[in-house]
Amino acid sequence: MTVRSAGILLYRRTSGAEMEVWIAHMGGPFWAHKDLRAWSIPKGEYLEDEDPLVAAKREFAEEIGTPPPAVDYLLLGTFRQPSGKLITAFAAESDFAPERIESNTFDLEWPKGSGVVRSYPEIDDAVWATETVARTKLVGGQVPILDALIQRLESGA
Numbered sequence: 001m002t003v004r005s006a007g008i009l010l011y012r013r014t015s016g017a018e019m020e021v022w023i024a025h026m027g028g029p030f031w032a033h034k035d036l037r038a039w040s041i042p043k044g045e046y047l048e049d050e051d052p053l054v055a056a057k058r059e060f061a062e063e064i065g066t067p068p069p070a071v072d073y074l075l076l077g078t079f080r081q082p083s084g085k086l087i088t089a090f091a092a093e094s095d096f097a098p099e100r101i102e103s104n105t106f107d108l109e110w111p112k113g114s115g116v117v118r119s120y121p122e123i124d125d126a127v128w129a130t131e132t133v134a135r136t137k138l139v140g141g142q143v144p145i146l147d148a149l150i151q152r153l154e155s156g157a
Contacts, residue, residue: 002084002085002086003045003083003084003085003086004045004046004047004048004052004085004086004087004088005043005044005045005046005059005085005086005087005088006043006044006046006052006053006055006056006059006087006088006089006090007040007041007042007043007044007056007059007060007087007088007089007090007145008041008042008043008056008057008060008068008073008089008090008091008092009021009022009041009076009089009090009091009145009146009149010022010068010069010091010092010093010094010096011091011092011093011094011149011153012093012094012095012096012128013093016130018130018131018132019130019131019153020128020129020130020131021128021129021131021134021146021149022041022042022096022126022127022128023039023040023041023126023127023129023134023137023138024039024040024041024042024063024064024101024123024125024126025038025039025123025124025125025126025127026038026039026040026122026123026124027103027105027120027121027122027123027124028106028108028110028120028121028122029108029110029111029120031124032124035137036136036137037136037137037138037139037140038137038139039129039134039137039138039139040138040139040142041087041089041138041142041145042059042060042063042064042068042123042126043056043059043060043063043087043089044058044059044062044063044122045059046059052088052090053073053075053090056068056073056088056089056090062103062104062122063103063104063122063123064098064101064102064103064123064126065098065100065101065102065103066098066099066102068092068096069092069094069096071092071093071094072092073090073091073092074090074091074092074152075088075089075090076089076090076091076145076148076149076152077089077148079141079142079144079145079148080141081141081142082140082141083141087141087142087145089145089148091149091152098126101123101124101125101126103121103122103123103124104121104122105119105120105121105122106119106120106122107119107120108120131146131150134146
């Protein structure tokens with residue numbers, strides 16, 4: 001069975017030359033000391049019969065701790081990840097500025113085999129990043145989502 005995720009890539013146009021996108025650093029011990037290729041669009045899994053935009057908004061709120069902006073969302077497409085997971089991504093222009101990031105948590109035995117189970121946030125940070133920076137920080141499988149956004153904006157759609 002294919003795992004499906006839905007997520008939101010917010011963007012904003014600044015007075016600088018490059019647009020910025022909202023990306024989130026993945027939480028937990030595996031990602032704790034990583035920066036490059038350790039960031040993601042806020043996203044999460046959903047069931048096949050669920051509306052992907054509804055799921056994307058729910059997952060955004062769970063991972064960021066603040067509901068996504070009440071704006072119009074544009075479907076960027078569905079992107080197959082190296083793991084086989086499918087991510088349906090939506091984009092919206094917004095100057096989103098939450099007061100803090102407060103992600104939901106997951107339990108994990110760490111170190112593996114230690115018998116010690118701790119709770120970790122799914123997301124431990126989120127920032128606005130220029131397109132250039134986001135290309136180095138996003139996990140490789142999600143760079144095509146950024147490319148799709150750029151292509152849509154350049155085509156005026």
